[in-house]
Structures are given as structure tokens and as C-alpha cells.
Amino acid sequence: MAANTILLDFSVEPAAVKNDNQMQVVATNIENVLKDYLTSLKQVQGLPFQGGLLRLYTADPGVTVFIRIYGNGLITINMEYFKGDKDNPLLTFELIKVLEQKLQVQLASFRSKMFPPIKRGGLLDVYLSSSDERLLEYDIDKVLFEETSPYQKVQIVHSKSLGNILVLDDLQNIGESDLIYTETLMARGKENYKDKEIVILGGGDGALLYELLKEKPKEVVMLEIDEMVMKACAKYMRSICGDVLDKYEGPNYKIIVGDCMKSLEEFTKEGRKFDYIFGDLTDVPISQKHSGQLWTFYQKVLQMCFKLLRPDGKFMTHVNGICSSESVDMFKSQLDNIEPPVKFTTSRAFVPSFMEDWIFCQVFFDGNKKE
Amino acid sequence: MAANTILLDFSVEPAAVKNDNQMQVVATNIENVLKDYLTSLKQVQGLPFQGGLLRLYTADPGVTVFIRIYGNGLITINMEYFKGDKDNPLLTFELIKVLEQKLQVQLASFRSKMFPPIKRGGLLDVYLSSSDERLLEYDIDKVLFEETSPYQKVQIVHSKSLGNILVLDDLQNIGESDLIYTETLMARGKENYKDKEIVILGGGDGALLYELLKEKPKEVVMLEIDEMVMKACAKYMRSICGDVLDKYEGPNYKIIVGDCMKSLEEFTKEGRKFDYIFGDLTDVPISQKHSGQLWTFYQKVLQMCFKLLRPDGKFMTHVNGICSSESVDMFKSQLDNIEPPVKFTTSRAFVPSFMEDWIFCQVFFDGNKKE
Numbered sequence: 179m180a181a182n183t184i185l186l187d188f189s190v191e192p193a194a195v196k197n198d199n200q201m202q203v204v205a206t207n208i209e210n211v212l213k214d215y216l217t218s219l220k221q222v223q224g225l226p227f228q229g230g231l232l233r234l235y236t237a238d239p240g241v242t243v244f245i246r247i248y249g250n251g252l253i254t255i256n257m258e259y260f261k262g263d264k265d266n267p268l269l270t271f272e273l274i275k276v277l278e279q280k281l282q283v284q285l286a287s288f289r290s291k292m293f294p295p296i297k298r299g300g301l302l303d304v305y306l307s308s309s310d311e312r313l314l315e316y317d318i319d320k321v322l323f324e325e326t327s328p329y330q331k332v333q334i335v336h337s338k339s340l341g342n343i344l345v346l347d348d349l350q351n352i353g354e355s356d357l358i359y360t361e362t363l364m365a366r367g368k369e370n371y372k373d374k375e376i377v378i379l380g381g382g383d384g385a386l387l388y389e390l391l392k393e394k395p396k397e398v399v400m401l402e403i404d405e406m407v408m409k410a411c412a413k414y415m416r417s418i419c420g421d422v423l424d425k426y427e428g429p430n431y432k433i434i435v436g437d438c439m440k441s442l443e444e445f446t447k448e449g450r451k452f453d454y455i456f457g458d459l460t461d462v463p464i465s466q467k468h469s470g471q472l473w474t475f476y477q478k479v480l481q482m483c484f485k486l487l488r489p490d491g492k493f494m495t496h497v498n499g500i501c502s503s504e505s506v507d508m509f510k511s512q513l514d515n516i517e518p519p520v521k522f523t524t525s526r527a528f529v530p531s532f533m534e535d536w537i538f539c540q541v542f543f544d545g546n547k548k549e
Numbered sequence: 550m551a552a553n554t555i556l557l558d559f560s561v562e563p564a565a566v567k568n569d570n571q572m573q574v575v576a577t578n579i580e581n582v583l584k585d586y587l588t589s590l591k592q593v594q595g596l597p598f599q600g601g602l603l604r605l606y607t608a609d610p611g612v613t614v615f616i617r618i619y620g621n622g623l624i625t626i627n628m629e630y631f632k633g634d635k636d637n638p639l640l641t642f643e644l645i646k647v648l649e650q651k652l653q654v655q656l657a658s659f660r661s662k663m664f665p666p667i668k669r670g671g672l673l674d675v676y677l678s679s680s681d682e683r684l685l686e687y688d689i690d691k692v693l694f695e696e697t698s699p700y701q702k703v704q705i706v707h708s709k710s711l712g713n714i715l716v717l718d719d720l721q722n723i724g725e726s727d728l729i730y731t732e733t734l735m736a737r738g739k740e741n742y743k744d745k746e747i748v749i750l751g752g753g754d755g756a757l758l759y760e761l762l763k764e765k766p767k768e769v770v771m772l773e774i775d776e777m778v779m780k781a782c783a784k785y786m787r788s789i790c791g792d793v794l795d796k797y798e799g800p801n802y803k804i805i806v807g808d809c810m811k812s813l814e815e816f817t818k819e820g821r822k823f824d825y826i827f828g829d830l831t832d833v834p835i836s837q838k839h840s841g842q843l844w845t846f847y848q849k850v851l852q853m854c855f856k857l858l859r860p861d862g863k864f865m866t867h868v869n870g871i872c873s874s875e876s877v878d879m880f881k882s883q884l885d886n887i888e889p890p891v892k893f894t895t896s897r898a899f900v901p902s903f904m905e906d907w908i909f910c911q912v913f914f915d916g917n918k919k920e
Contacts, residue, residue: 181558181617181619181623181625183556183625183627185554185667185669187552187669187670189670222594222596222603223593223594223605225593227607227611227613228610228611230611232593232605232607232613234594234603234605234615236598236603239599240598240599240601242598242603242615242617244605244613244615244627246552246613246629248552248631250631252552252631252669252670254552254554254629254669254670256554256615256627256629258617258625258627260619260621260623271682289670291669291670291674291676293667293676293684294678294682294683294684296556296664296684298556298558298623298625298662299558299560299623299625299660299662303662304683305662305664307665308686308688310688311642311665312665312675312686312687312688313664313665313667313684313685313686314684314685314686314904315679315683315684315685316683317679317681317683317871317872317905338871338872338906339870339871339872339899339904339905339906340899340906355899499710500688500709500710501688501709501710528710528711528726528901530899530901533685533710533904534688534710535709535710535711
């Protein structure tokens with residue numbers, strides 16, 4: 179049950195639309211093709227605009243058609259109608275394809291494009307974005323969990339291809355298909371966690387804790403602020419977190435629910451030292467300009483972490499999608515301010531539920547050789 | 550350089566839009582919010598439609614805004630303007646987000662959605678669809694090859710996350726990131742190809758041939774009709790096909806350029822037998838209804854293949870995306886008609902460049918036990 183927005187566009191030679199007269203002919207040609215597919219097609223507006231032409235139509239049942247001709251030869255057609263759950267689509271994918279082909283011939287267009295109908299206002303939101311704001315339509319067929327915590331909107335949705343996915347504030351966080359994410363974050367096979375002391379900042383989905391515990395560390399302390407995330411994952415994401423979120427303490431791990439800064443300060447006072455600290459908080463902010471405060475917070479966290487690390491310790495973190503290069507560069511430049519000086523290596527992996535390559539970073543004190 | 554279509558939608562209580570008067574107020578509220586972001590916003594049409602309301606606006610520079618209020622409480626807003634390559638976006642992603650939030654408050658909306666601007670008519674087409682017609686925006690930044698052969702449109706594009714991707718008639722075929730596709734198709738590790746005689750139907754990208762040759766078969770004969778695909782892949786997809794497409798004959802392989810049916814008929818006449826036949830032709834048709842002819846062709850090919858297979862031979866093929874269940878079921882039902890009777894196993898894998906799980910099928914003569 180959703181409004182369906184059908185987008186079609188065509189490119190014609192600018193010479194074919196160089197005056198109002200020609201544009202009227204083009205628009206009427208489009209109208210004539212559409213007439214065969216839409217009942218009672220009726221023009222309700224038409225006016226020249228910015229060297230181009232606009233026309234608005236209505237048709238049965240409840241269809242609107244907006245045609246815009248740009249002076250440079252681009253023609254966009256936007257159709258919209260409401261489709262109930264039990265209604266057949268007014269125009270199927272195959273029929274829109276036919277319409278595209280007929281219009282392409284009619285307009286002598288050298289380039290055309292049809293988009294699958296965009297579904298709007300339905301019960302299920304199947305559209306998420308990549309880190310660089312690309313539109314991705316997922317095969318999501320169920321919402322398993324949806325509540326708003328004091329910190330964020332927490333959802334667990336089911337995708338036919340990807341299994342369950344944790345979505346925080348409309349951002350894909352981790353999916354059942356994403357073992358590669360956790361393994362790249364921890365550089366499995368390259369780092370040795372046996373008998374090590376480890377801190378996880380964030381990590382509420384439990385996947386990192388679960389995988390680290392398999393490597394027999396001395397102790398892992400996880401600092402997560404949002405209990406709702408952990409409760410939801412313990413129930414719906416067991417394939418990635420096992421039973422580690424069922425209780426907040428085990429033989430060699432502890433989960434502290436609260437602000438990680440507070441715990442880091444306490445560790446500092448107690449003079450504790452760690453071999454690994456993982457940054458598994460929310461995404462690194464997109465850019466300095468838009469998220470100055472977040473960067474300031476991040477910088478503070480980083481500085482504290484390096485005070486808590488042993489000389490051969492490492493700070494391991496995810497950064498962002500490879501297409502968000504501004505954010506990746508910003509993260510790297512943050513490392514310049516760390517005292518004592520640090521170096522880093524990076525790794526990358528395609529994360530299925532993100533549908534893009536993600537960058538991970540391993541930071542260590544300068545003077546300690548890169549692995 | 551493309552038209553940007555910005556889609557926003559909101560859900561309000563139906564009681565808030567139950568008559569024309571209320572709807573006019575809602576539309577004017579929207580107008581008042583938009584005024585702060587768009588210069589010279591001017592209404593050029595407004596009319597009741599199907600128990601709802603339509604309004605069309607223009608604004609500077611070259612912006613159109615179409616507002617539609619549905620009687621059930623759904624409100625859609627479609628904005629469109631042309632953005633040159635060097636122009637800053639009129640509304641950035643962050644600004645659209647702000648606009649969404651302001652409108653949500655203004656409309657007392659309980660659900661809202663913003664889409665990243667949809668780019669139309671640009672030089673680069675970054676939108677592809679999944680097997681079940683979901684819209685996917687790729688991080689494609691270059692077209693490396695584009696020509697039309699007698700059989701199809703052949704493109705090789707570059708994606709920042711996925712490397713080079715072969716696109717045939719606007720369908721993703723294989724990417725440099727998709728070794729998993731070839732390995733699942735051939736059931737690597739489960740099947741033994743050493744000293745075996747093998748036919749590949751299609752396979753023009755060369756990946757299957759390349760991987761099979763690593764397993765020391767006696768001979769692989771590949772039957773591909775489209776030379777342009779092979780030439781393009783030999784140049785731009787070398788990481789998946791190595792040098793196997795550089796010449797059409799090697800110590801233990803041969804590529805026959807032409808209609809696979811003809812070759813299969815010749816093999817039959819010659820009384821040749823094979824251990825494995827791979828179906829690596831274009832996708833299995835979507836449904837009986839829309840692609841009857843294709844199914845008839847497919848059925849014919851299948852029947853011939855099973856005549857050419859040794860008693861312990863296998864027919865191995867990709868089928869379709871898991872969301873295209875109609876197509877997968879149709880394929881399975883095709884197997885019922887094969888003489889002598891056959892059985893099958895299936896496997897599935899997430900194929901990065903398809904951004905979905907894909908089904909693969911291994912068919913063998915009934916009586917031979919499943920591996």
C-alpha cells in the first residue's frame with residue numbers, strides 16, 4: 179500500500195526542442211503515446227518555463243503525469259498513483275519498459291531511462307542509503323523490531339538476501355551476512371588476541387565481542403551506552419552475537435552500560451593498560467563542516483585511548499565507505515594530533531549489508547613496526 | 550550534469566486532511582516552509598483530485614515543485630531542477646534532511662522519508678536493477694566500454710567498490726569482485742574437474758573457463774555467440790578471465806564462436822559425451838507469461854545437454870536472484886520434462902555486483918546419488 183512514483187526520462191537533440199512550437203509538438207507526441215496506457219488522460223496545466231515546457235495531466239484511476247521538457251533536450255516524465263496492497267499495478271515493470279520503448283521511438287530519443295516504480299508511504303521502508311548517499315532498495319520483507327531509545331531509533335529488519343540487519347537511525351549497522359565486517363575490523367589471522375586485555379567502545383550488536391572471545395583473550399571490557407540495541411540483538415541477531423549479550427558478565431568479559439568516556443577516565447585513574455582498543459562506535463562523522471562537535475568528541479576519545487594502550491598496543495576501528503573520501507581523510511588527519519605520534523595501516527572489505535567497500539584502520543605508536 | 554529529482558513524503562492522520570479546506574491549509578503550510586529554501590516560489594496550478602489535492606509551483610532557478618495530498622493522509626512532494634556539472638546542488642543532502650525535519654514538525658507527520666536526489670539524463674547511468682526490479686544506485690564512476698553487438702548492448706563500467714563490471718542490456722553480468730559467483734557455479738571443492746570433458750554454454754566473460762582450467766580438465770569447449778563480449782572482457786576484465794580469451798584455442802580448451810545449438814547438434818551427431826555441461830547463458834527468463842519463447846529455447850537446450858552427458862555427468866547452472874522465486878520455480882519445473890528423469894541440488898551465494906543472493910543448480914540423472 180503505497181504511492182508509486184514512476185520516473186522516465188529521454189534525451190533528444192537540442193535542435194528538436196529549440197522553440198515553444200517544437201516543444202508543444204514533442205509534448206503532444208508524448209501525450210499521444212500515454213493515451214494508449216492511461217484512461218481519461220487530461221491536461222490540467224501547460225506553461226513555458228525557463229526555456230522549456232511544463233505540462234501537468236491527470237488520468238484514471240487517480241494518476242498524475244508531470245512532463246517537463248528542458249531546453250537542452252532532456253525530457254522527464256513523472257507519473258504517480260496510489261496502489262493498494264491488493265491492487266494490481268497500473269503499469270507493471272514490463273509495461274513501463276514497453277512505454278519507454280514506444281516513447282523512445284516516437285521522440286527519436288538517443289538515450290532513455292526507466293526507473294522501477296518508487297514506493298512511498300508504505301508500511302515497510304525498503305530504501306536505505308550508502309555512506310555516500312546513494313539510493314539502495316533492499317529486499318526487506320519484515321520489520322522484526324522497532325523502538326526509539328534515548329539515543330537513537332533502533333530497528334531490526336529482515337532482508338531475503340542478507341538475513342537480519344540492525345538499522346540505527348536509518349543507517350545499516352551490521353547484518354547477519356557481515357562476518358567479513360567483524361573479521362576485517364579485528365584483522366583476524368593477522369592479530370593475536372590470546373591472553374590480551376581488550377576494550378571495545380560501543381559494539382552493542384555483540385558481534386565483535388563474540389568473535390574476540392573465540393580467540394581466548396584474558397579480558398574484554400565492552401562499553402556500550404544503548405541497552406536497547408543489545409537487547410534487540412540478543413534476540414534477533416544471535417547468529418552474529420551468540421549468547422554474549424544474554425548477561426553482562428562472563429568468565430573473561432564484562433559489558434559496562436554507560437558513557438564510554440566515563441569508563442575510560444576511570445581506567446586512566448586506576449592506571450589500567452590494554453593491548454587493544456576497538457572503536458566500534460557510530461560511524462565516523464561525514465565531514466568537519468557538518469559535524470564539528472562529533473569530531474571533537476572523537477578526538478577526545480582517541481587521545482584517551484592512546485593513553486590507555488601499552489607501547490605495543492593498537493587502536494582498531496572502522497572508518498567509512500570508500501566513496502566517502504572526505505570522512506576517511508578527516509579521520510586520518512585526526513591521527514596527526516595524537517601524542518605520542520602514531521602510524522596506521524588500513525584495510526578494506528565489501529560489506530554485504532552496506533553494499534559497498536568499507537575502510538578499516540589499525541593505529542599503533544610510531545616506533546613500533548607495522549605488521 | 551543531470552536533472553535532479555528530489556522526492557519527499559510524509560504521513561499525517563487522515564483526520565487532518567478530511568476536507569478541501571484542511572488540505573488547502575496543509576498545502577499552504579508546506580509552501581511556507583519551502584519558501585525559506587526556494588526563491589520566488591510561485592503557485593501555477595492547484596486543483597482538487599480524487600479526494601485529494603494537487604499543487605504545482607515554480608521557483609528560481611528553474612525549480613518545479615509538485616505537491617500531492619492523498620485523502621488517506623499521504624503527502625508527496627516532488628522537486629526537480631537541472632544541475633550542471635559545476636553547479637552546486639540547490640539543496641544538499643543535509644539541507645533536504647533539514648527540510649524534511651521542518652516539514653515533519655510543521656505537518657505533525659508521524660512518518661516521513663527523504664530520498665537522495667535522483668540524477669536523470671547524466672552522461673553516466675549509475676542506476677541498475679536487481680533481478681526482482683529493485684532500484685540500486687551503484688558507485689559507478691566510469692564507462693570503460695560501450696558498444697552494441699548484433700546480440701546486445703555491451704558495457705564495461707567501473708565501480709569504486711566492485712571494480713569493473715560487465716553489463717549486458719543494462720543487466721549486471723559479472724564483476725571483478727565476483728569470484729564467489731564462478732566458484733558457486735562450479736561448486737569448487739565439491740566437484741572434481743581433473744581430466745574431465747566439459748562444455749560451457751555462453752560464458753563469454755571468460756571467468757568460468759579461466760577457473761575451470763586451473764583444475765586441470767581434459768578439455769573445455771566454450772560455445773559463445775557474442776565475440777564483442779569476449780573482446781571487451783579480454784581487455785577490461787583480465788583479473789577474472791586471465792589470458793584465456795586472448796586466443797580461441799589452448800592446450801586443453803577451445804572457444805567456438807556461434808550459436809550453441811548448432812555445436813550441441815554436431816556433438817550429438819559425432820556421438821561425443823561430456824562429464825559436465827555448464828549453462829552460463831543469459832539469465833533464466835523471468836516468467837512463463839512474459840518470456841514463453843525463451844523458455845522453449847531453454848527447454849530445448851536442456852534436453853540436448855542431457856543427451857550429451859555421461860551417466861554420472863552433471864548440468865551446472867546459475868538460475869536467478871532468490872527474490873525472483875517465480876523464475877526459480879519455473880526452472881525447477883522445466884527439469885520435470887527431462888528424459889531420462891533428473892534430480893537436482895541447489896546452492897546460493899551473495900554476489901557483490903548483483904547486490905543480492907543468487908541461486909545455482911546442479912542437475913544429475915536420477916539414480917546417481919546426490920553428492
